[in-house]
Amino acid sequence: MASIRDVAKLAGVSPATVSRVMNGTANVTEEKREKVLRAISETDFVPNEVARTLFKKSSKTIGFIIPSIQNPYFTQMADVIDRAAKELGFRILLCNVEHDLDRERSAIQMLISANADGIIIASNNSELQHELSQCEIPVVILDSLFRTKDVNAYIYCNYYQGGMMAAEHLHKCGCRKIVCIKGPQQLFTAQARYQGYVDFCEDNGIEQHSIECDYDFHAGMAVTEELLSSYPDVDGIIACNDIVAISIYKILHKRNISVPEQIQLIGFDDVHLSSLISPELTTIHQPIEEMGRKAISIICDPEGLEKRGKQFVFPVHLIERETTCMKKPL
Amino acid sequence: MASIRDVAKLAGVSPATVSRVMNGTANVTEEKREKVLRAISETDFVPNEVARTLFKKSSKTIGFIIPSIQNPYFTQMADVIDRAAKELGFRILLCNVEHDLDRERSAIQMLISANADGIIIASNNSELQHELSQCEIPVVILDSLFRTKDVNAYIYCNYYQGGMMAAEHLHKCGCRKIVCIKGPQQLFTAQARYQGYVDFCEDNGIEQHSIECDYDFHAGMAVTEELLSSYPDVDGIIACNDIVAISIYKILHKRNISVPEQIQLIGFDDVHLSSLISPELTTIHQPIEEMGRKAISIICDPEGLEKRGKQFVFPVHLIERETTCMKKPL
DNA sequence: CTGAAAGCGCTTACAG
DNA sequence: CTGAAAGCGCTTACAG
Numbered sequence: 149m150a151s152i153r154d155v156a157k158l159a160g161v162s163p164a165t166v167s168r169v170m171n172g173t174a175n176v177t178e179e180k181r182e183k184v185l186r187a188i189s190e191t192d193f194v195p196n197e198v199a200r201t202l203f204k205k206s207s208k209t210i211g212f213i214i215p216s217i218q219n220p221y222f223t224q225m226a227d228v229i230d231r232a233a234k235e236l237g238f239r240i241l242l243c244n245v246e247h248d249l250d251r252e253r254s255a256i257q258m259l260i261s262a263n264a265d266g267i268i269i270a271s272n273n274s275e276l277q278h279e280l281s282q283c284e285i286p287v288v289i290l291d292s293l294f295r296t297k298d299v300n301a302y303i304y305c306n307y308y309q310g311g312m313m314a315a316e317h318l319h320k321c322g323c324r325k326i327v328c329i330k331g332p333q334q335l336f337t338a339q340a341r342y343q344g345y346v347d348f349c350e351d352n353g354i355e356q357h358s359i360e361c362d363y364d365f366h367a368g369m370a371v372t373e374e375l376l377s378s379y380p381d382v383d384g385i386i387a388c389n390d391i392v393a394i395s396i397y398k399i400l401h402k403r404n405i406s407v408p409e410q411i412q413l414i415g416f417d418d419v420h421l422s423s424l425i426s427p428e429l430t431t432i433h434q435p436i437e438e439m440g441r442k443a444i445s446i447i448c449d450p451e452g453l454e455k456r457g458k459q460f461v462f463p464v465h466l467i468e469r470e471t472t473c474m475k476k477p478l
Numbered sequence: 479m480a481s482i483r484d485v486a487k488l489a490g491v492s493p494a495t496v497s498r499v500m501n502g503t504a505n506v507t508e509e510k511r512e513k514v515l516r517a518i519s520e521t522d523f524v525p526n527e528v529a530r531t532l533f534k535k536s537s538k539t540i541g542f543i544i545p546s547i548q549n550p551y552f553t554q555m556a557d558v559i560d561r562a563a564k565e566l567g568f569r570i571l572l573c574n575v576e577h578d579l580d581r582e583r584s585a586i587q588m589l590i591s592a593n594a595d596g597i598i599i600a601s602n603n604s605e606l607q608h609e610l611s612q613c614e615i616p617v618v619i620l621d622s623l624f625r626t627k628d629v630n631a632y633i634y635c636n637y638y639q640g641g642m643m644a645a646e647h648l649h650k651c652g653c654r655k656i657v658c659i660k661g662p663q664q665l666f667t668a669q670a671r672y673q674g675y676v677d678f679c680e681d682n683g684i685e686q687h688s689i690e691c692d693y694d695f696h697a698g699m700a701v702t703e704e705l706l707s708s709y710p711d712v713d714g715i716i717a718c719n720d721i722v723a724i725s726i727y728k729i730l731h732k733r734n735i736s737v738p739e740q741i742q743l744i745g746f747d748d749v750h751l752s753s754l755i756s757p758e759l760t761t762i763h764q765p766i767e768e769m770g771r772k773a774i775s776i777i778c779d780p781e782g783l784e785k786r787g788k789q790f791v792f793p794v795h796l797i798e799r800e801t802t803c804m805k806k807p808l
Numbered sequence: 809c810t811g812a813a814a815g816c817g818c819t820t821a822c823a824g
Numbered sequence: 825c826t827g828a829a830a831g832c833g834c835t836t837a838c839a840g
Contacts, residue, residue, distance in 0.1 A: 149590075149614060151834085152834065152835095153833080161810080162810070162811045162812075163811090163833090163834080163835090164812085164835075165810060167835055168809095168810085168835095171835085173836085174836095175809065176809070176810080177809065177810090180810085194590060195833085196532075196833050197588065198528055198531050198532045198591070198833075198834085199816085199834035199835085200834055200835075201834090202526075202529055202815095202816045202817065202834075203815075203816045203833085203834055203836085204834090204835075217553050217556055217560075218550075218553060218750070220548075220550075223547045223548060223553055224548070226574070227547050227576075230574055234581075242574075244556070246557075251564075258569065260479075261524050261525060262528060263528050365750070365754050394754060394755070395754060397756060398754055402756070424724060424725060425755055425756075426728050426732070426755075426756075427731075481816095481817060482817065482818065483817080491826080492826065492827045492828075493817090493819090493827090494819075494820080494826070495825090495826060497819055497820085498819095498825095501819085504825080504826090505825065506825070507826090510825090526816090526817050526818065528817080528818085529816070529817035529818035529819085529832085530817080530819075531818090531832090532816090532817080532833065532834085533817085533818055533831080534832085535832075
């Protein structure tokens with residue numbers, strides 16, 4: 149690997165001059181400029197980003213910490229964030245922590261010590277307050293609401309309303325025994341969605357039934373078995389997210405229970421997959437694209453500074469597809 | 479952010495001593511050790527990884543370059559690689575390049591200049607030879623076979639055999655008009671699979687029919703429309719991967735064409751999703767776990783050195799599920 | 809316009 | 825055992 153000194157020597161100039169032509173940070177005589185350029189290409193020189201970062205204290209990198217790389221909600225978000233960051237000259241360092249608190253901690257430490265310029269974290273663990281507070285770079289907390297320093301920004305959707313919408317939709321469609329497969333209740337997203345369901349039921353004098361379930365397909369399948377034996381007369385299911393909805397559907401299909409005729413089903417997130425499977429999933433749409441772009445703008449835009457310490461709540465909306473339908477009156 | 483000097487000052491020792499107790503790289507009197515440890519925790523000191531990397535020329539980071547984060551084959555692989563790397567004290571830097579050659583180039587440059595300790599690249603672009611050859615760190619090329627330096631290792635499956643197996647299976651199941659939805663033919667994976675199909679057809683005197691299709695669901699859906707109008711009497715479809723198979727199924731389902739009764743369908747990869755959807759997908763299984771672990775061991779294991787420059791070809795096998803079935807003899 | 813010098817925050821020979 | 829010094833590869837005041 150050629151270093152800046154090798155290039156300088158070959159071009160007959162000082163390292164400072166090489167640096168200046170590379171970065172266009174000062175005028176250099178055309179003659180030297182050309183010599184430098186030639187030397188760079190002859191040596192296949194690539195500046196060492198580590199040294200640069202050490203000096204500048206900025207790596208033009210933003211860490212994105214996600215709880216699971218297997219959940220398409222996060223990979224879609226990663227894709228959006230990636231593109232948005234690239235447009236502004238930043239790159240994304242994706243840290244998959246698989247719901248492990250220790251991995252989450254070490255991801256934060258790693259990002260700080262790697263001179264990341266910001267962190268977007270889709271975590272729900274309030275135990276990270278300490279780690280998150282000691283870091284001097286901007287942090288955007290996605291889908292969660294635990295308190296940290298005031299400089300951090302929060303981005304999430306109106307999950308409560310989403311939960312309500314889901315319940316209301318199934319009710320309107322004629323379901324009489326609606327079971328809510330709620331997500332892990334230590335998670336903000338799951339709590340809020342469930343609370344929406346609960347309040348809708350209370351407001352309308354509807355019985356409440358729920359089972360807790362992790363946000364992945366293994367859990368979804370296991371829970372469905374339990375659901376069917378506990379509530380043999382269920383006719384509407386609210387899943388905590390699309391992946392769980394898909395796994396619920398799988399079990400129903402296997403048992404020859406028809407959807408939506410016998411049981412109606414609604415998901416949450418509206419990941420691409422939800423309209424790819426058959427039948428297409430009725431679900432609550434989250435504006436993933438907008439959320440991701442907002443996160444990046446808070447960290448990378450110069451004007452983003454003003455947005456820190458604030459909460460950005462995005463609206464959700466119902467997407468009616470094929471797993472729900474208006475029941476014909478008897 | 480406290481630096482090693484701050485800690486040293488507080489503990490009344492030299493920075494060298496602080497470094498020694500942090501890294502356990504030399505004996506330090508118990509007394510000083512304790513002072514240092516206390517100073518570290520009082521200052522919330524986290525060593526700057528960038529400075530460390532600059533000195534050591536190793537970041538304990540391995541880059542994993544993938545063509546698309548939306549394809550679960552790659553996210554499953556990323557998950558495996560991530561875990562395997564972590565076990566050996568390395569971390570993964572996932573670079574999603576979305577099939578863009580420029581992004582691919584810059585990912586390689588970035589990894590080199592970030593002092594990555596190795597690169598695993600699932601790319602198919604032989605134009606990267608130059609970039610890949612100039613780098614002094616080990617490179618593992620996944621799912622591809624373009625020639626680079628001899629020190630690079632290659633990991634892939636017996637795709638040719640997979641293509642044959644798929645054709646053979648549909649033929650055995652009684653399909654008489656098999657259409658191969660082949661992947662982009664500049665890709666090694668796609669070529670080899672298609673060639674397997676072609677050779678099986680030739681060996682058995684079967685007509686060949688094929689349409690090219692990108693490895694994603696948009697392409698899959700578009701191609702299916704074309705397929706159905708060009709081959710109205712098709713009764714067997716070989717998809718280039720599971721995602722495309724799922725999108726093919728979607729269109730068939732929409733057209734009320736029953737699978738496997740009217741048309742049989744087989745995928746490739748055996749991603750988790752393929753057994754999650756309904757009906758479960760018959761597919762060709764790739765040993766993703768083993769492939770990922772092998773890639774990491776080549777880069778991170780001390781003995782991995784000997785494995786460089788070699789090719790590791792993994793076997794595939796047929797997984798019969800619900801989108802194919804033996805037709806009853808007429 | 810351009811070079812010598814200092815410094816980013818670590819680590820490791822080198823003395824003692 | 826421990827500190828002063830040099831150096832990893834850059835960049836940017838500071839002079840000239």
